[in-house]
Amino acid sequence: MTTTQTRALLTGDRAPRGVRTGKARRLSPRRAVSRTLLNVAAVIVFVASAFPVYWMINSALLPNSVVTSSTPHFWPDQFTLSNFVEVITEPSGSIAFLPAFAMSAVVTITAVLVALLFAFFAALALSRFRFRSRKGIIIGILVIQMIPVEALIISTYRVLDSWQLLNSAIGLTAVYIAMVLPFTIWTLRGFVAGVPAELEEAAMIDGCSRMGAFWRVTFPLLGPGFAATGVFVFIQAWNEFIYALVVMTRPETRTLPVWLRAFVQATKETDWAAIMAGSTLCAIPVIIFFLIVQGRMAQGMVGGAVKG
Template sequence: MPAPPPARSFATASATGAPRRRGRGRRRVGSILAGAAAIVVFAASVFPFYWMLNTSFQPNAQVRGSEVHFWPETFTLDNYTSVIFTSARAPFLPALGNSILVTLTTVVIALVFAFLAALAVTRFRFRSRAAFIIAILIIQMIPAEAMIISTFRLIDGWHLLNTVIGLSAVYIAVVLPFTIWTLRGFVNGVPAELEEAAMIDGLSRSQAFWRITFPLLAPGLVATGIFGFIQAWNEFVFALVLNPRPEAMTLPVWLRTFLDPNGGINWAELMAGSTLVAIPVVVFFLFVQSRMTSGLVAGAVKG
């Protein structure tokens, strides 16, 4: 029979257990510090939005007072009623409709063209391919505001000022370079061998693409769509120059109507309007977040 292993002494076990306890203690302290830092960052990020929402439910006299209120002591919805239904400034509902139309048009068309361009650049080899990629990078380095005069003259020459089509065309041109570059990275991350394996199993090239490759690219399309949505929804300069009429302005330009030339600003109504502008972005992100998460686990693995 083999000899039993020698028993470890109490001193040896204590010497071995002490470093383990110290290591666990350091990890616990590190976790606590990391959690505290995350809470601080979260609070600093959320507080401006909370303050905007808090201010929108207070009377303007209370907002302009010397006392700071961290919650609405006099809760009121008059600010939202005035913002939506007042006739003293540009109407809210037409501006909301213009923003929705321009943003959705920009996102859909930009994603379609960017997706096709990313596939062409990644999957095919053609002349001037490298020059096309470099041109995309160079275009992104040019500030869009530097082309505001030429853009205005171009849209004016097409008789598209104060129209959804004209503003959408400009937004598509602004969003498209970054969208192509981002989708190129997603398409490049999906191996072409997956399509080839599916074609060996009997699928056509189009069937292999839609059944195997496209589900893997869905997270990239959603992430890129979020970027295009936020950029088109919040853009101000082009909308101010190209669509200045009250019936054609978008929500960022509509918020500008709260500024009083005499210096008096109704901060409560302005915060209510800002909240209404921010809500669609939050709803859109919450709507697509689950689809982006589900797309991340979508695969093309055949059992």
């Protein structure tokens, strides 16, 4: 050890730049090659996943004659917004874009909030309390997830018809909540069970009530769980097509996926540029919601680590 390193250890100062205070950790050639190959594979997977999204946006910004030509255009060299104007202003058949967007937004946001609320209390009960039918409920949640949604279309339609909830946002929202609730409960249960109950007990020893210990200690730590589950519920409800097609039979009550299908059928010739513009408009809310929730996820992790 040199004099400079010894002085740094005694005084607590950092060693000067360029002076090594320990052994340098070098990767072996085999590990370096493995890491390089993994990085290359990650880049390939990212490009393969992102290229269809880029191609959709790129096609939406080009005229239809350019999109359908034999020469591919990998960037919008003939930039235009006429496709988006056509999608927003011209109705597909008797379905307009803005009413379909409003219906999808109302149904999806309501389904996310209600499903998270019910799933939170159910996950809390299954994780923090011990009762006789607890295992049966957990097994029932798993069994329900194995049933395909297509097998329940007829029974769901008859129930909504008897309750006079066809062609209503309430009926479609109830269907979406019932569809995503089992998986939502199962996901949140894992997050709640991952928070040790000893944290609440320590807060109760410090003077908090049971409810106060839960809201001050456990609840902030569940931010990542709410974010991840909310993304799942939002994507499922926003992109759902079959139930929206069966339950919402009137044109003015249909959602965006059904609107996009009607938009394709309304054109005499397939206008691929306009279809890509409509698909882009349908995907933008999902991307925005994910970006917002991603920030909340990091805030929830940090906030839960310093409270209590």
